[in-house]
Amino acid sequence: MKKLYLLTAVSVLLGINNAYSAGYQLNEYSTTGLGRSFAGLGVVGDDFSAMGYNPAGMTLVKRSGFQLGFAATEIASKAKSEYGTDKMDYFVPLPSVMGQYNVNDKLFLGAGIYVPYGLSTKYKHNSHVATKSQGGVRHSTLEVIDTNISAAYKATDKLSLGASFILRYIKGSLTSNVNKITMGGMTIPMPGLAYSDYRVKGWSTSWHLGAMYEFSENTRLGLAYRFKSTQKTKGKHYVNINDAYWNNPMFGPMIEALGFQKDNRFRTMSDPELPASWILSGYHRFNEKWGGSFTVKYVQWHRFYTFPGHSTMLGGTNLDVDYKWKDRWTFALGGEYYLDDKWTLRAGTAWDESPVPNSRYRTNRIPDTDRLWTSFGFSYSTGNHEIDFGYAHLFMMHGRTHNTKSGDLNVKYHSHSNMLALQYQYKF
Numbered sequence: 113m114k115k116l117y118l119l120t121a122v123s124v125l126l127g128i129n130n131a132y133s134a135g136y137q138l139n140e141y142s143t144t145g146l147g148r149s150f151a152g153l154g155v156v157g158d159d160f161s162a163m164g165y166n167p168a169g170m171t172l173v174k175r176s177g178f179q180l181g182f183a184a185t186e187i188a189s190k191a192k193s194e195y196g197t198d199k200m201d202y203f204v205p206l207p208s209v210m211g212q213y214n215v216n217d218k219l220f221l222g223a224g225i226y227v228p229y230g231l232s233t234k235y236k237h238n239s240h241v242a243t244k245s246q247g248g249v250r251h252s253t254l255e256v257i258d259t260n261i262s263a264a265y266k267a268t269d270k271l272s273l274g275a276s277f278i279l280r281y282i283k284g285s286l287t288s289n290v291n292k293i294t295m296g297g298m299t300i301p302m303p304g305l306a307y308s309d310y311r312v313k314g315w316s317t318s319w320h321l322g323a324m325y326e327f328s329e330n331t332r333l334g335l336a337y338r339f340k341s342t343q344k345t346k347g348k349h350y351v352n353i354n355d356a357y358w359n360n361p362m363f364g365p366m367i368e369a370l371g372f373q374k375d376n377r378f379r380t381m382s383d384p385e386l387p388a389s390w391i392l393s394g395y396h397r398f399n400e401k402w403g404g405s406f407t408v409k410y411v412q413w414h415r416f417y418t419f420p421g422h423s424t425m426l427g428g429t430n431l432d433v434d435y436k437w438k439d440r441w442t443f444a445l446g447g448e449y450y451l452d453d454k455w456t457l458r459a460g461t462a463w464d465e466s467p468v469p470n471s472r473y474r475t476n477r478i479p480d481t482d483r484l485w486t487s488f489g490f491s492y493s494t495g496n497h498e499i500d501f502g503y504a505h506l507f508m509m510h511g512r513t514h515n516t517k518s519g520d521l522n523v524k525y526h527s528h529s530n531m532l533a534l535q536y537q538y539k540f
Contacts, residue, residue, distance in 0.1 A: 138227055138228055138229055138230050139153070139165075140185070140206045140208075140227075140531065140533065141164055141181060141183075141208035141210070141224075141226035141227065141228075142159055142165075142535075143159070143181050143183070143500040143501065143502045143533040144156070144161075144458065144489065144491060144535070145159075145165075146487060146489060146502030146503075146504055146531060146533045147446075147458040147459065147460065147487055147489020147490070147500070147502035147503070148405060148444075148447065148448070148458045148459060148460030148489070149445070149446055149461050149462035149487045149504060150460070150462065151405040151406050151460045151462070152393050152395045152405025152406065152407060153165040153166065153336075153391050153393045153444075154168070154169035154322065154336060154391065154393055155172070155332050155333070155394065155395045155405070156169075156172075156448075157172025157173055157395075158448075158456070158491065159179055159210075159535065160173060160177065160179045160210040160211060160224070161179070161210060162322075163210060163212070163224055163260050163262035163274075164210070164224060164228065164260060165320075165322075165391060165393075166320075166322035166324065166334045166335070166391060167262040167263070167274030167275055167320055167322045167336075168273055168323050168334060168336070169264075169272070169274070169322065169324055169334055170212060170272075170274055171264050171266045171272040171274075171324070172324075173212060173214075173220075174214070175540060176211075176212055176213045176214045176539065176540045177211065177496075177538050177539035178209070178210065178537070179209070179535055179536065179537040180207075180208075180209050180535065180536050181207065181210075181533065181534070181536075182206070182208075182534055182535075183206040183207075183208075183502075183531060183532065183533035184203050184204070184205055184531070184532050184533075185206065185529060185531045186203050186531070187201070187202055187204065187232065187527075188201045188527065189201075189479075189508075189525055189526065189528075190527070191239075191523045191524075192523060192524045192525075192526070193240050193521050193522060193524075194522070195244050198235060198239040198240050198241055202232075202234055207227075208225065208226035208227070209225050209226075210223070210225075210260075211223055211224065218265060218266045219264075219265055220264040220265075220266075221262070221263050222260075222261075222262040222263070222264075223262065224258075224259075224260045225258065225259050225260070226257075227255065228256055229254065229256035229386060230254055230256060231252055232252070232253050233249065233477060234250075235249055235251070235476075236250075237250055240521065241476050241521050242288075242289050243289060243291070243303060244521055245291065245476060245520050245521035246301065246520075247291075247477070247520050248288045248289030248308075249476045249477050250287045250288055250289060251285070251286070253284060253285050254282070254284045256280060256282045256386070257280070257281045257282075258279070258280050258318075259280075260276050260278055260320075261276065261277045261279075262275065262276040264322075269326075270325055270326045270327070271323070271324070271325055271326075272323070272325075273322070273323050274321070274322040274323075274324075275319065275322070276320035276321075276322075277319060278317060280315065280316045280317060280341060280343070281313070281314075281315055282313060282314055282315075282343045282345060283312075283313040284312050284345070285309070285310065286309075286310045286311075286477075287308065287309050287310075288308045289303075290302075290305045290308050291304065302357070304357075305353070305357055306351050306353050306354055307352045307354070308350070308351050309350040309351075309352075310347070310350075311347040311348055311349075311350075311380075312347035312380055313345060314343055314344045314345035314346060315344070316343050318338070318339050318340075318341035318386075319338075319339045320339070321337050321339075322334060322335070322336035322337070323335055330396060330397040330398075331394075331395070331396045331397075332395055333393070333394045334391075334393045334394070335392050336391045336393075337388070337389075337390055337391075338388060338389045338390075338391070340387055340412070341385070343382075343384050343385070345383070345384075346379070346380065346381045347379075347380045348377055348378070348379065349378040349379070349425065350376065351372070351375075351376040351377075351378070351425070352374065352375050353367060353373075353375075376425075378423050378425045379423070379424045380422065387412045387413050387414075388411075389411040390409065390410045391407060391408075391409050392407070393407045394406050400450065401449060402447065402449060402450070403447065403448040403450070404446070404447045404448075405445075405447070405460075406444060406446070407442070407443075407444040407462075408441065408443055409441065409442040409443075409444075410441055411439065411440055411441075411442070412439050413437040413438060413439055413440055413467035414439050435473055435478070436469055436473050437467035437469070437473075438467050439467070440465035440466065441465050442464045443462060444462035444463075445460060446459065446460030446461075447459060447460065454493055455490065455492055456490060456493075457488075457489075458490065459488040459489075460485070460486075460488075461485055462484070463482070463485075464484075465482055466480045466481050466482050466483075467480070468480045468511075471511070471512045471513060474511055474512065474513045475513055475520050476513055476520045477520075479511055479527075480511070481508050481509040481510070481511035481527070482508075482509045483506045483508045484507040485505075485506055486505050487503060487504035487505070487531075489502035489503060493537075496539050496540070497536070497538060498536070498538075498539075499534070499535070500533075500534070500536075500537065501534055501535075502532070502533040502535075503530070503533075504529075504531040505530055505531075506529040507528060508525075508527040508529070510524060510525065511524070512525070
């Protein structure tokens with residue numbers, strides 16, 4: 113008897129939140145950084161976030177303390193296909209907490225919890241992408257939560273070194289409409305055949321290393337390396353057959369004879385790699401009122417060339433997906449205006465390259481494109497307290513999907529994003 117494969121789009125964790133950095137890497141655990149489009153990552157010294165970017169920059173904050181941050185990201189996108197236009201418009205919350213204790217003027221210790229990677233794609237269950245494409249994409253979510261333990265050491269008056277140990281938790285889910293079957297190597301469209309819910313979770317570890325050199329009190333340069341990490345995940349894959357097919361006198365018995373029930377549960381596993389990256393950042397204070405910063409970031413997305421996946425469905429099903437992502441760059445420039453001893457104003461811009469090589473590898477689940485950042489923010493400090501605010505608007509370049517191999521719907525995406533962040537700092 114020929115096997116019947118319920119080919120769900122089970123490339124779990126492969127959604128895209130278009131408000132994030134290109135790919136699915138996040139920076140939104142510094143509100144002051146958001147205000148300047150994340151220029152000067154780790155070397156400006158205006159909050160406790162250096163441990164997440166370049167831990168050597170922890171030596172810039174001369175007083176112990178902590179910060180609580182909350183960012184809210186709006187994702188707005190229009191997906192235009194031959195069937196019409198689907199719209200996505202929703203918010204994603206990104207909280208963070210970080211703290212630092214200065215043992216003396218040489219040794220600095222810190223810890224934090226934040227989200228360095230994340231995805232969110234939400235199509236309505238009756239959208240054209242969910243009902244007309246063979247992939248049937250509905251929702252995709254990814255949460256990677258880092259627990260960071262860091263140390264920095266001021267080796268000389270000019271050179272600081274730092275390291276972070278990361279305990280990383282990953283949780284992902286994907287839901288899809290199953291709109292096709294494959295029999296004997298032939299794909300047969302069957303709209304609404306089943307509903308798929310794919311979930312995984314797991315733990316891993318990683319490291320950050322950083323160095324910072326201060327040419328003078330007002331000029332410094334930092335270089336940091338974030339190691340790749342391989343995520344060991346396991347979970348469950350639920351496949352629920354539509355009543356219209358299950359109760360059909362022709363399809364129902366055939367599906368049941370092949371070992372499927374109306375409601376099915378399979379074990380899953382996936383070991384994707386999160387990419388390594390380099391961050392080069394600089395800061396210079398021109399005078400009493402003005403400061404400027406830059407960041408050049410290189411992310412090794414080639415490790416996302418193939419996404420691995422496996423399900424115990426039908427005795428074992430290989431779910432590897434080829435994405436062929438490329439290494440990419442981000443360039444950011446920012447500036448501060450120190451209005452007085454209480455108020456700081458800031459603004460920035462950035463160009464963020466997408467790792468997707470072309471429209472054939474851009475999918476309905478990852479409609480990623482290049483984006484231009486524009487942002488502004490401010491800080492108000494009094495005594496031991498500081499309040500930070502940041503806002504960014506992201507202009508996404510239009511992108512098309514033309515991925516007949518995966519059965520995705522050919523779509524042109526028009527997207528943008530707004531980001532708001534608020535942060536409280538307390539210094540002892």
